Amino acid sequence: MTAPAPAPAPSALRQGVELARKDLVLELRAGEALRVTAPFGAVALLLIPLGVGSDVPLLRQLGPGMYWVIVLLFGVLVTLRQSAVEGPAQLAVLRLCGVHPGVRLAGRAVANAVLLLAFEAVLAPVVIILYDPELTGWPWLLPVFPLVAAGLALLGTLANALAQGMAQRTALGPLLVVPLTLPLLLGATQVPQAARYGSQPALWLLMIFTLDFAVAVAIGLVARHLEESA
């Protein structure tokens, strides 16, 4: 009747890293986010001037805003990519292997953030070439990229967890997340403007950071509850 001592559980950090690594490997093999969604985003950026008429000053003005709108809309698709779906059987295994649900969500969020950063990096040159936007104050954008990626990654993780196992997953997910990304969009577009007109871009950065932080805390707090809904 003496059960052998179970293997010591590895640290949460180690588990999170392992989970994120698995997500990235799967994504690499499927190549959905970078090899396909990113070009799709680029095509969208290309279509817009065709739809609205290609007037150079107008496009210069639209450029940055369009970039962020596309990053958000397609970024949501990246976070909801097919390769990030666990089937019921895989989910059962994860639930039974002693990983705290918060760690699982954190691993997913890290993988999402990495992919989104890459996605932003791919689209940035496209918008610069096609729209020739004004770039004064660009150093202020450097912190914006990771902050927006992190926020979107967190919100996408949450939506994915909420829509887990539903037939309407890919469609309900965006609906839940996109409206909440609004502050990200506003912050991202306002930072360079603020920098240009000498008002305080740091405040906008702070706002994005606060949102990221709030969502992260909220996810951490509710992770256990999300878990049990299988």
Place this chain on the structure above:
Amino acid sequence: MTAPAPAPAPSALRQGVELARKDLVLELRAGEALRVTAPFGAVALLLIPLGVGSDVPLLRQLGPGMYWVIVLLFGVLVTLRQSAVEGPAQLAVLRLCGVHPGVRLAGRAVANAVLLLAFEAVLAPVVIILYDPELTGWPWLLPVFPLVAAGLALLGTLANALAQGMAQRTALGPLLVVPLTLPLLLGATQVPQAARYGSQPALWLLMIFTLDFAVAVAIGLVARHLEESA
């Protein structure tokens, strides 16, 4: 050794209707395209002005173009909806039940076209309310809606068939289709402009129609070959 005579095969029309009906029922149950992708499109229309700055005359100008860009981008998602995926097992059954591959694609295209028309109908009032676009010459738009829906439906069907069974299905499909939708986008935006400035909108309509027709013929011709690559 005398096999009983097989049941007489029903007409291709009957079969196509049956296939389209099945697609629509599945879509109704999943509610993906209309209950969820459509609101997502509406939210996108709402986000764009926030990204690009909310300048009323500018928005009036952008309105129609944005509408068609969103219809095309999200319309592609509608044609690639999860509920239109046949797994390998279901596909095997369809391939063995004596339906000509062309009929199968036609059934799918009809279902897509119905959904896309509904999608256009949902988004149209949104763009009118949000962007207040100029509406002179709107009767010319009436034939544009079904023609664009048909073109997109056909292209989406083609992309779906090409990407059948690939892991990257939902992401690869758009990439294949979106560039081909360019003429649809141009036609749709030019028709009302032409009507307004007294040039010939009918020519643009003819162009869209020609494209639809060409894609339909192309699909009909390659259907058998698409089929065997599964």
Place this chain on the structure above:
Amino acid sequence: MTLFGRRLPIATALVTAIAIAAATLAPPDQLQGELQRLMYVHVPTAWVAYLSFAVTLAASVAWLWRRTPRFDRIAASSAEAGVFFTGLAIALGSVWGKPTWGVWWTWDPRVVTTAVMFFVYVGYLALRQATPDPLARARRSAVFGVVAFVQVPIVHMSVVWWRALHQPPTVLKPGAPTIDGRMLTALLISVLAFSLFYLVVLRARVRLAVRTEEVEAALAERDQEPAGNAVLAPQWEKKGLRADV
């Protein structure tokens, strides 16, 4: 369940009557004239929408903590009421906007964030509708009910963060309200009337939810047979199939 029983609707009717009287008696605005009286319906609907979503937040937290079905019902009912009041605030706002701003709709941050708030909670209701299992539904919507509330402070702060058309806060802000005393009184009475109306709606909706659940439970009780019952053994004899080869 009998929260103030019959007294609540009576009180609501009474306060509504007083509110209408106060709104008519309050002085018209110097700039906008009689049109400004729309404020007495527009502003309360917006605030009551906030209140509804706050109640959803509180009930969601309470559900996560206690797991009592009652909190789930309150959260859902209040979100429905909130969506209704948000829609009403938008509608009344655009009715007000047409004569003052000249358009039904503008890209004013508050107006847009309000619309987004509407969509966030429509998403909340869609999430509920898409989850048939009661426990999973309660759990998921409670989680989302907590997260969704971020949108409310965003709507409120939007006018401060982005200078724009829409009125900045005159009442709900630090410091004394910058508004005529009589107008403020009329507004506050109207807010009270709308809040009471919200309570009536919420109570009715919660009762309806209870009733629905009772009916469903009764149906389930009657149909206690496990799902597998209906599966029979194959009947190949019918078609002349032989099992023995």
Place this chain on the structure above:
Amino acid sequence: MRLAGVSVDIERVPVLRGVDLTVHRGESVGLVGPNGSGKTTLLRLLATLLTPARGQARLFGAEFGSRECDALRPRIAFVGHTPALYAQLTLRENLRFLARLTGRPDAAADEALALVGLAGVADRRAAGCSQGMQRRTDLARAVLTEPLLLLLDEAHTGLDSSSAPLVEALMAQVAARGGASVVVSHDRPRLTAAVDRLVEITGGRAVENTVEDAVVSVVEREGV
């Protein structure tokens, strides 16, 4: 149905090599072999769902890929190891859809469902049905379409003791119609009792390597 020296590659991985197999009308063949030896692949090939990379394959005299062979497709019933149902349609809708596509009355679909003992749950969505109920519905397909070639993968899997004899009944029905059956199963005693002869796919090496150089050999039926 005759295969001569047929090879099949899947994504350039050789799976079957030089398979010879002839199945006669009225005959039922059991296919056995270790995991990964290519039974499922062979069955999919017989269903004309795969194209041979080399070798000759004929179905009732018609060359694979030819027009006559395509015309024969509706007479093939292939039941794979995963149920081929639309999860969001009810069992009845699933079968009626198939019936209409192949020009049969709705009543035939309902009858087939009743035959496999699912009349009582016909209006439940496939997603909410147990493994065994889904498999039975899959077998009902094979009843409905009156096939001349019946191909069953892991035939008895998921069927309870009351419904497992369905497999044998189906085979008998097809044989009576002048058709042939090829059935894969790991339940060798049961399979042996049911079929006219057993065919084994084996490789030269250990289990891990059975995919190599599959040779089909005919093993005489044990027992009867």
Place this chain on the structure above:
Amino acid sequence: MRLAGVSVDIERVPVLRGVDLTVHRGESVGLVGPNGSGKTTLLRLLATLLTPARGQARLFGAEFGSRECDALRPRIAFVGHTPALYAQLTLRENLRFLARLTGRPDAAADEALALVGLAGVADRRAAGCSQGMQRRTDLARAVLTEPLLLLLDEAHTGLDSSSAPLVEALMAQVAARGGASVVVSHDRPRLTAAVDRLVEITGGRAVENTVEDAVVSVVEREGV
């Protein structure tokens, strides 16, 4: 492990009603019953993946949903009827991923794969593996995680004759460790030979209707 008067609803459909079942340490229990009677549901319940709508369920003394019960979860091995592998990872990667999550060395994963006879194909993606190979990998999970509670659904399905005894070996190993097994199978003779006792999910009526009002009754082991 003890269930008392447990009921389970799935999406408001009653599936299990008033189930009583006690499984002791060192014991192996076979679960049988007709299609759709709720065997899979009961197994998922035992794996703590479902929450009982009514009744009491305890796992090694810990109430379901409690913190102690959660801590026991890594000691449960649940092998469902669909393989729980990531299709785009190789078999080795699949098992190593699990090993790392549970704090075991990579070597343990490779060892488990070798044990089920898949060392030679360990670097093939799960998507390119046959049904049986995937199931064996799933069983390797149960080897790797050294469970105290082993739950196998349709245990022998898809396994060839050389690997089917793996099921019995796993059960013996778990029993030796002081754990318990619950195994579902439609292959009744094989199951009867393997377990200590059989439990049938059945109703009061004739065989066709055994799905009625699931009452778990203990049937003494036939044979030995």
